[in-house]
Amino acid sequence: xxxxxxxxxxxxxxxxxxxxxxxxxxxxxxxxxxxxxxxxxxxxxxxxxxxxxxxxxxxxxxxxxxxxxxxxxxxxxxxx
Amino acid sequence: xxxxxxxxxxxxxxxxxxxxxxxxxxxxxxxxxxxxxxxxxxxxxxxxxxxxxxxxxxxxxxxxxxxxxxxxxxxxxxxxxxxxxxxxxxxxxxxxxxxxxxxxxxxxxxxxxxxxxxxxxxxxxxxxxxxxxxxxxxxxxxxxxxxxxxxxxxxxxxxxxxxxxxxxxxxxxxxxxxxxxxxxxxxxxxxxxxxxxxxxxxxxxxxxxxxxxxxxxxxxxxxxxxxxxxxxxxxxxxxxxxxxxxxxxxxxxxxxxxxxxxxxxxxxxxxxxxxxxxxxxxxxxxxxxx
Numbered sequence: 001x002x003x004x005x006x007x008x009x010x011x012x013x014x015x016x017x018x019x020x021x022x023x024x025x026x027x028x029x030x031x032x033x034x035x036x037x038x039x040x041x042x043x044x045x046x047x048x049x050x051x052x053x054x055x056x057x058x059x060x061x062x063x064x065x066x067x068x069x070x071x072x073x074x075x076x077x078x079x080x
Numbered sequence: 081x082x083x084x085x086x087x088x089x090x091x092x093x094x095x096x097x098x099x100x101x102x103x104x105x106x107x108x109x110x111x112x113x114x115x116x117x118x119x120x121x122x123x124x125x126x127x128x129x130x131x132x133x134x135x136x137x138x139x140x141x142x143x144x145x146x147x148x149x150x151x152x153x154x155x156x157x158x159x160x161x162x163x164x165x166x167x168x169x170x171x172x173x174x175x176x177x178x179x180x181x182x183x184x185x186x187x188x189x190x191x192x193x194x195x196x197x198x199x200x201x202x203x204x205x206x207x208x209x210x211x212x213x214x215x216x217x218x219x220x221x222x223x224x225x226x227x228x229x230x231x232x233x234x235x236x237x238x239x240x241x242x243x244x245x246x247x248x249x250x251x252x253x254x255x256x257x258x259x260x261x262x263x264x265x266x267x268x269x270x271x272x273x274x275x276x277x278x279x280x281x282x283x284x285x286x287x288x289x290x291x292x293x294x295x296x297x298x299x300x301x302x303x304x305x306x307x308x309x310x311x312x313x314x315x316x317x318x319x320x321x322x323x324x325x326x327x328x329x330x331x332x333x334x335x336x337x338x339x340x341x342x343x344x345x346x347x348x349x350x351x352x353x354x355x356x357x358x359x360x361x362x363x364x365x366x367x368x369x370x
Contacts, residue, residue, distance in 0.1 A: 010267075012267055013219075013264075013267070014219075014222065014303075016220045016221060016222055016223065016224035017220060017224055019224065020224040040157075063213065064165065064168075065157060065161060065162070065165045066157060068158060068161070068197070068214050068217045069213055069214065069266075070214055070215065070216055070217040070264060070265065070266050071217050071219055071264055071266075
């Protein structure tokens with residue numbers, strides 16, 4: 001099975017990468033840009049047929065390494 | 081005098097490295113300059129079974145551990161996250177015991193990030209030196225840039241941090257060099273944690289300007305809450321800071337060297353800079369507990 005794991009900043013946490021990207025886009029003339037935020041995506045292929053078990057395992061991965069719960073949250077999007 | 085010298089010979093400090101750490105040499109050199117045995121040790125030397133017998137190490141071989149600066153594992157995932165995950169998987173129990181027994185652990189820059197990811201800092205619980213999940217993070221600098229410059233740090237610890245016991249209430253100059261150094265607590269706990277750090281005497285260094293006042297960017301290079309540059313755990317034997325004391329170890333490391341009136345030929349490598357005090361305090365403390 002394959003999952004895309006999105007690591008995002010929690011609501012209200014400043015996103016300096018997003019902010020400066022937005023600034024650069026504005027400078028390039030994209031005046032309509034209202035907000036830019038960044039996220040990191042890990043595509044994880046996992047040797048497991050049971051979706052529930054696989055999801056639980058990916059949650060563990062997020063909690064143990066991929067996300068720092070102080071400022072980040074995660075979302076799992078199954079590709080196959 | 082003889083007894084003190086004997087004890088210094090017993091002191092062994094490990095500077096842990098993996099791929100991507102890059103400040104281990106300066107850190108080892110600083111320690112050796114103060115007369116103790118210090119070596120850069122690869123994490124694999126603690127657990128791998130495919131290395132030479134003579135290169136195998138145990139945490140109990142050492143009386144102090146330093147996580148040096150650098151870009152361990154390329155700063156992938158988050159700065160320090162991978163080094164920390166590897167320590168957790170192979171050394172967690174040993175490291176917890178080491179801290180519980182009162183041995184000193186120092187993290188500089190990337191090393192601070194590793195200690196935070198390990199849950200060793202802020203380290204509010206003396207009985208559980210590594211918390212289950214991280215309680216703070218060193219987030220991307222507000223400027224979204226790698227900030228590399230001199231920083232001024234006001235020492236505010238009242239005696240708990242064993243790494244700054246030889247330092248009075250004064251301002252020191254250490255360089256910073258990082259892109260992820262903004263001390264950040266869970267937003268709902270920010271006030272609570274800061275109050276707790278102050279009450280427990282866990283605040284060690286705060287960024288200040290030339291007049292010694294807490295100031296914003298660029299004095300505070302990353303946007304750290306409460307201008308925090310370095311904190312220790314509740315026991316005082318685990319200390320992390322973003323600025324680099326090992327890069328201010330010799331007088332010639334400082335920007336204003338040579339000062340007006342200095343004569344080059346008179347200055348030798350014996351002339352120390354303002355970073356020496358961290359390593360000296362660590363060694364003095366180990367001498368007392370051995």
